[in-house]
Amino acid sequence: MRGVRLLAAALVAADGLQGRQTPRRASCRVRAGAGFGAPKKAGTTKARRKRPRPPPRAAPARPALDKWGLPVAEPEDEDAPRDLGARKVSLEAPPVAVATAGAALAHAKAHPVDLGDPRLAVLHLDPPVYRVQGFLSTEECAALIALTASGRCREMPKAAGTFAAGEAPRRTSTTWYARYREPACAPLLRRARALFRGVPFAHFEELQLARYLPGERFRWHEDAVPPSLLRGGDGGQRVATLLVYLSGDGDEAQGGATCFRDLGAPPPLRVAPVAGDALLFFPAFHLSGRPDDRTVHAAEPAKAEKWVSQLWLHEGPYPPCILDDNPHLE
Template sequence: FVPPPSAMSSHVSSTILFAGGFGTAKSKSAPKKKANKKSKSSILSDIQVDEAPKQSTPKLDRFGLPIPTEDDIFPPLTSDDGARVPVSDGDEFNKEDVAEALQHHIGVNLDIFDENGQSIHEEKSNRWKLKLLHQDPPVLSVENFFSEADVEQYKSMIESNEGNNGGGNGDAVQLSSPTFSSSLSLSRRTSTTWFCKYESMSCLLAKAQALLNVDLKQMEEPQLVRYRTGEEFSWHYDEIPSAQLSNGGQRLATLLVYLNDLDKDRGGGTVFRDLKSPVNESNKRKEKGSSKGNDNQLTVRPKSGTALVFFPAFKDGKADPRTLHKGEVALDTKMIAQLWIHEKEYQASVPENNLQVDAASGVREELERLGVKNVM
């Protein structure tokens, strides 16, 4: 049994374990000189380059080896990692802007959206609404992606597969995500994940196919995740460690759909460490005044039925460290459905005999019902 990539607490920690070194492939190379620049001004005022953190003497473990710090595992970005360009608050949806933002990624099927970002399939009341939340790297949301009925279906799937460890013949195998206590990892995942049969998730698969125009074969085991009060998934990259790339290659897109709402003061948001929420004139000023303004991190609040899409790697498979993110501590129960899209054909390992092809007819029916044509 080879656990799927997500069965591990974090891909970063597994990279570290495989590589026997610190950090991701990126940080294995000789440490680059950190940029020591302030944000650029003028036209580039929205592009951020962080100041280098202060160097401190490393703490040593009992073998005299340096204990990695959070900065070793999740290195601060430098100008080599590419620019970061937030969107401007109040900007109207513009299809050309979205197409441009997605040019280096597997992207989104923009043919199913009109000039306002409203999907042109389904009856009017159920239309999706596409929004660009961050321009570079692109982060998007799709409101109404799941109907209330879809949400109820997946929430009840979590309930009915509670405690299913694979012995029976349920639709989903439950794995309590391990907490790595090793000093090698600072990533904690305390939520519970269910790895689901493709055929039991045809609605998610069909909608993912309509939105991202990808083959079912590129899809990793669809997952349902539940955070209970106090649970979280701390900073991590969604990229696959190099030792596991033989199965399907890199993850090119993360699609997650929130199955319930969490109010602002109840945590549970999806937070991008290095990205900024839409900027307006007032928070631009605020930022200039403070050298380390974490308050403006791009945070997506869980809203029932809304999908979040981002790209852990570019379409050529090169990982994008700018997408470092976390599921922040949830103060109320939070549930999501999640799907990763790979570069190539991916073979599932759980539940037993889980094959994408078994979902094909269900997906076709669902696409017909949605009125989406011309997808893979």
């Protein structure tokens, strides 16, 4: 009898233990099923979708520059002018007297030129380009050409560029530097000073003389000094170019015209050489001294021997550095 009672008590205890454990096991199954793959009812949750990532943005293209900060010449630069839109204003029927274009030029506060000079003819308004008619006489042109054979000038090797050897492939002409006080240079320098409203002689760079044999040329280039090369006490930026033709009669068959790639309606502005006439333009026209890349120009291949003289006006006193014993005129 006692054994029967013990067996019954053991069965009751077992049933109580099972009743307490069952809810815990069921609860664990529910929690596990909810988080790890239990069947989901339609519409109860939103399926997660991976959004496609946008493609990486390409870095903006930068113009290639050589180690002197100048644009690397590209084949398309040889032929096609750039579309500058409103940045340029061309005259419809050049040349025009300064009096006709005076109002359009009056806004130029940095203009260093005497607009009352009767020899000036306007070829382009913005940026200004002038022809200075009869700047030198035939005899004065011949004296400058003869100076190159006198032994008193310095002939530069063809490998020498305007600012560095990197420009040499663009130019095939021969260049000489002349002293300020050479008698043959005096007429050009004094008339240039008068044309530029009496600026000090010290602002003029050393005078260059250049010869182009048939087939020689100077490819697209700017006359402005690259800003990275400007140093204190070097005269600062070139603000004006005075290019004097020492030979030529305006005949297109002789070649050697000065061409501005981005000025004028197509075809671009071209100026044929006429002995004694000068071409005047502004590589850095505004007071900021920032180069004006609209003045990119070239000397087209010469078909007959061509002679020119080049004189640059700087914004400050320029210390001569090409020739020894070369003081400025007073």
